[in-house]
Amino acid sequence: MDLGPPLASPGSIAAALEPLLAQADLPHRLAALARHMTGRIVFTTSFGLEDQAITHAVWDSDLDLPIEIVTLDTGRLFPETYDLWHETETRYGRRIRAFAPDSGALETLVAAQGVNGFRGSVEARKACCHVRKVEPLRRALAGASAWITGLRAEQSPNRAGVPLAEADAGFGLVKVNPLADWRRDDLTRYVRDHAVPYNPLHDQGYPSIGCQPCTRAVRVGEPERAGRWWWEDEARKECGLHVRTPLRDAREGERLNNPHNVSGDLRPS
Ligand code: SF4
Numbered sequence: 001m002d003l004g005p006p007l008a009s010p011g012s013i014a015a016a017l018e019p020l021l022a023q024a025d026l027p028h029r030l031a032a033l034a035r036h037m038t039g040r041i042v043f044t045t046s047f048g049l050e051d052q053a054i055t056h057a058v059w060d061s062d063l064d065l066p067i068e069i070v071t072l073d074t075g076r077l078f079p080e081t082y083d084l085w086h087e088t089e090t091r092y093g094r095r096i097r098a099f100a101p102d103s104g105a106l107e108t109l110v111a112a113q114g115v116n117g118f119r120g121s122v123e124a125r126k127a128c129c130h131v132r133k134v135e136p137l138r139r140a141l142a143g144a145s146a147w148i149t150g151l152r153a154e155q156s157p158n159r160a161g162v163p164l165a166e167a168d169a170g171f172g173l174v175k176v177n178p179l180a181d182w183r184r185d186d187l188t189r190y191v192r193d194h195a196v197p198y199n200p201l202h203d204q205g206y207p208s209i210g211c212q213p214c215t216r217a218v219r220v221g222e223p224e225r226a227g228r229w230w231w232e233d234e235a236r237k238e239c240g241l242h243v244r245t246p247l248r249d250a251r252e253g254e255r256l257n258n259p260h261n262v263s264g265d266l267r268p269s
Contacts, residue, residue, distance in 0.1 A: 050150030
């Protein structure tokens with residue numbers, strides 16, 4: 001399907017992409033994006049289950065997708081995450097480009113709030129996330145025309161309504177969430193069926209894995225992201241990477257969050 005003449009804005013591109021993505025499987029969602037975008041397309045992985053599925057779709061397909069895979073190395077990740085990073089590069093024979101915090105900004109942050117100062121207040125936590133994640137993300141996305149993420153609508157109340165494609169006003173690009181409409185069971189099935197490498201912490205009660213000191217296992221019945229910054233109010237629990245903007249399409253609110261209990265054993269059956 002042709003999108004027609006060049007489209008002017010990220011919002012109009014996202015609106016045109018959405019129906020194309022809705023009717024395709026994961027690899028062909030990525031292929032549709034690549035076919036209709038010019039410029040850099042960047043996928044940011046944090047090695048969670050969603051991101052591993054997308055990495056597999058990008059690198060294990062014969063579609064030769066021109067998608068850069070990058071990661072934000074906060075310096076505070078779980079040892080298991082670094083091991084998975086290595087395992088993933090080995091499996092696909094490709095290197096994932098890492099963006100680290102600016103060393104000067106990190107030294108200033110730690111001097112001001114201490115090495116674990118992020119527990120002191122929401123503001124202190126957001127300052128840490130800004131230095132370790134948000135600023136490196138800005139460098140990772142510099143000059144990009146599209147950004148691929150592993151967001152899913154059912155992950156948390158904050159993510160309900162995440163569309164397949166949207167405009168990101170903050171970065172001035174098209175943001176594509178190719179798993180937005182996937183349920184946890186869809187994801188675990190894909191990972192299992194394709195023998196995608198994944199973090200063993202997922203089998204130990206961690207459906208969502210971020211920095212080690214800011215992630216705990218969840219209890220049965222809790223939302224998937226309840227273990228992230230668990231000491232904070234649910235409504236404030238995002239790290240600043242995914243900021244909803246007025247340019248989002250009008251379907252905001254139509255996709256209701258469906259609090260999802262952790263389910264789906266990933267171990268080979
Ligand atoms: S998740 Fe925690 S350790 Fe990681 S950047 Fe944010 S506050 Fe800092």
